[in-house]
Structure formats: C-alpha cells, structure tokens
Amino acid sequence: MTPGPEAEAVLPPALLRAQREYLQHLAVERGLAANTMAAYRRDIGRYLAFLAAAGVKAPAEIGRKQVTDFAQVISTGSDGGSPLSVRSAARCIVAVRGMHKFWALEGIAAADPASEVHPPMPGRRLPKAISVPEVIRILEASGSDSPTGLRDRALLEFLYSTGARISEAIGLDVDDVLGSSATETGPAVVRLFGKGSKERVVPLGSYGARAVEAYLVRGRPLLSGKGKPTPALFLNARGGRLSRQSAWTILKAAAEKAQIGKAVSPHTLRHSFATHLLEGGADVRVVQELLGHASVTTTQVYTLVTADTLREVYAAAHPRALG
Template structure:
C-alpha cells in the first residue's frame, strides 16, 4: 500500500492510513504467510482505489451500499479493476469483511457496513433480474424535461437495450454510436469495449434509440457547454464524463420514484436484459455474444433463472402439476 493512498500525491487520507494499519495488523500479529499477505494487499489496494474514486477519504464514510457495489462489480471489473473469477471474488470480499470487522472492533468506525456482505457460493450464484413490468416502470420514470433528465432516460434505456456493463457505458464516446443512413440499412449499433478492450457490436432498440436521439439533440449540448469539451457520450452536470457511481445513484433514485421495491443496480439491468432475451426464445450463444462473455458457460447461468420461471409457471398453470 502506498503512503499516499489510491489518489496519488499529497498526504495520505484517513482511509489510506486506516487500511495500512490493518495490513500491518494482519502481517505482524497474525503472522500471515508472504503470499497470503500479498493477496490481502492486492485486494485492499483495489478496494481503496474504488472508495477513493467514489470520493471517500475516511473509514466512517463507507456505507453498506459502497461495499455492496464493490462486491457486485468484481466479477465483471465494474469496480474499476480487472474481472475476477469466483474464487478471487470470494477472497477479496473476505479481505474487505476482515478490514471492516477490525475497524469496528478497534473503534475506528461505529458500525460494520460489510457484516452482511457474503462471498458468492459456488454453484448457487444466480443473476438477479427483475420483471419486464418493473424494468418498464423504471424506464418510464426517468425525467425528460431537463438536460440531466434526458441523459438519465437515455442512459437507462441504453443499459437495458444493450446489456452493456456499466464501465462500458460510461466509457462510451459519441463516435461509438453507429447510425444507419436509412431505416432500410438495419438498426442502429454501438461499439462496446469490454474486458481486455475487446470490441463487440451490439444493436440498439428503438426505445433506446429515441431516448438517445432526444438526449443528443436537446440534452447533451447543454451539458457539454458547461465543460471543457469531451467526446464522452454520457456527461455529468459539469460537462465531464459521467462516473459509474453517478449511474448507481441515478438508477436508485429513479427506481425509488418508480416504487420498485427490488434492490436495483446497473448490473440488474444487464441481468434482466439477458434473462428476458432467453425467456423470449433467444439462442444462448447469441446472448453470449451480446453480453461479451468469453465462454458460453458464463451465459448459461441465465438459463437456470429462466428454468426456475418455467417451473413456477408450469406449477401454477398445469392442471396436474400439483396434487
């Protein structure tokens, strides 16, 4: 861990110092093996960078939602680092839980925001999707009467239309959108850059396309005028590139306004995109390409979700399913 924390130059933040104290504790008092200590350092350096990117500078500022967002983004790299396998995700979450437990016991923090955050269980980790009805309620609740409202509507429609990872969406530039010269040329497309900067082309649905066009014509020009000029597609109120954390905040606020009770995140829209495609009859390998999964095995976990739905419908509808 650097003396200056994840933020670079200047004095280390209280957050960086508190993480360094914990690493010294596990290294000296627990007598961990060098490889184990190195793993703790990697995990917590990544966690520190994530928290610093969210603007947190002290342990007491960390809330459960920060820990949850970090944990959910590990497998796809949406926390800002490289994507991790299930075992590495589990190890990282254990490291973070140990850190927060230590802070609570030592009185650094009054509460432990990671107490109920658990590592994924092999073979039981299913994506969380919400119904088409709930997705529609969320998308129709985004405001469109202001530049930021137009941006929010376009962003959320885009996430559900394309299944993009949040990191891919906020990393987009305007030139990554490909509009056809005429309707006869087919649907609009977007170039997404996933893990390892691997490029894939994904179509954009008509609802998302209309929301994007409204944002590009009536919303983005007003936002870009407040900044120094940027090619980024989705902009914040100061004219800069929108952050992952801002999208989480936007989605939560819109979902709350829509009175959707499920715990919704940008990943929820990605999961719902895949689940709803498979429920609609899409081939799993097509969904694999749309999601940017390297292996179809990763995509096939969504078929477990749709199988559960089929069982529920069968049990409710078939006259001799139960008895």
C-alpha cells in the same frame, strides 16, 4: 475504513520483485481491465503482507502450509484485514494460485505450492432480475425534457436495450454509437469495450435509439458547452464524462419514483436484459455474445432463472402437474 494489512506492509525485495513481475504479466500479456487489476493487486498485496509478517523473504520459501494458512486467516480477519465472504475469499485464492503458477512457469520458484489449495466454493447465487413491467415503470419514470433529464432517460434505455455493464456505458464515446437515428434502415448498433478492452458490437433497440438520439440533439450540446471538449457520450452537469456513482444515482432516483420495492442497480438491468431475452426464446450463445461473456458457462446461470419460470407456468397450467 481501516486500511488492510497490505497497506503498510514493507515487502522483502525478492517478494516485491516477484509481485511486480506477475502484475506486469497480468497488465501487459493478459490485458486485464483496470478494475480487475485493482482487485488482483489488493488480494496479492494482502497475501504477500501475510507472508512477510510470517518471516518469508522469497517465493522459494513458500510452502503449501503458508497458502492454506492464508486461506483461513482471510475468512476470519485474523491477519488484521477485513474478514472476507466465501465469494471474495474464493476470488482471493484464485489470484494467489495464478501468481504461484506464473512463478513456477517463469522459474521464479521451483514448485507451485498452491496447486492443490482450492478456493472455497460459494453457493450458486442466481442473478437478480426484475420483471418487464417493472423495467418499463423505471424507464418511464426517468428523465424529463431538461438536458440532464434527456441524458438520464437515454442512459437507462441504453443499459436495458444493450445489456451493457455500467463501466461500458459511461466509457462510451459519441462515435461508438453507430446509426442512432430512428430513420435509418435496421436497428442501430453500438460498439462496447468490455473486460480486457475486448470490443463487441451489439444492437440498440428502437426505444434506446430514439432516447439516445433525443439526448444527442437536445441534451448533450447544452451539457458539452459547460466543460472542456470531450468525446464522451454521457456527460455530467459540468460537461465532463459521467461517473459510475452518478449513473447509480440516476437509476436509484428513477426506481424510487417508479415505487419499485426492491434494490435495483445498473447490473440489475443487465441481468434483466439477459433473463428477458432467454424467456423470449433467444439462444444462450447469442446472449453470451451480447453480454460479452468469455465463456457460455457464465451465461448459462441465467437459464436457471428461466427454468424456474417454466416450472411455475407448468405447475399452474398442466392438468396433471400437481396431485
């Protein structure tokens, strides 16, 4: 991949200092997750490289025209970087707006030239969910009695049972699973750490609990003996913490074995978890808590999916739905 324009840019000292102050604010005061920080650093780096190439040396020299010009070039790639989709361009402009607002509040710049530059509005894209029978086919196609097979089944059962992000699942330690034994009273629960290291506790259903228990008893001890001691729950074949890419590979293999004729990712299981809960009558705010969404607005997009299902059922069943 060709490096973007920010990769080789040498920023003027004033821009570099202002950039570092904002990134430090995001990391320390707002506590953004590592992946989110990487996206901010990349977007802001491209913006500042664009400004430096235009001869801008300090935040005080930036006007609205530079911000709007940048919004145009990231869509076309005329700055030497990759053209961004509407959604990615919107994310980039949000990062730029946040930085300018911070600079104005901190007195780094006298004004905020980005306050009236709005990000492009992406079309509303509904989450992609698969049906309950398709999920069951994937889960039943996963795993075997080998240590890695037990891990694979436990991982996929865990993802669908909890709605966890893949980063949350692979970041789990053994001690984060509380009451995983199926003999205990009530459902097991698990402690997840979401974006910004925000902690939440969610239930782990009986199928997920049994799969995790089987892996802990018959799979993980054999895997852990192959590497250095680690508290990680899900281990790779060498005894280290399972990677995100390996988790994708595990799900892809199970989906192919189950002959699911559509693209399936770990996030598909998260979308399906939310959609199936709402279709089963769960309150949207409960689903919000389970998913770890900061705002219920983010969760409400799933209600559009279930509304489509309701319309289909209504059209097929009501005697005067269609004329």
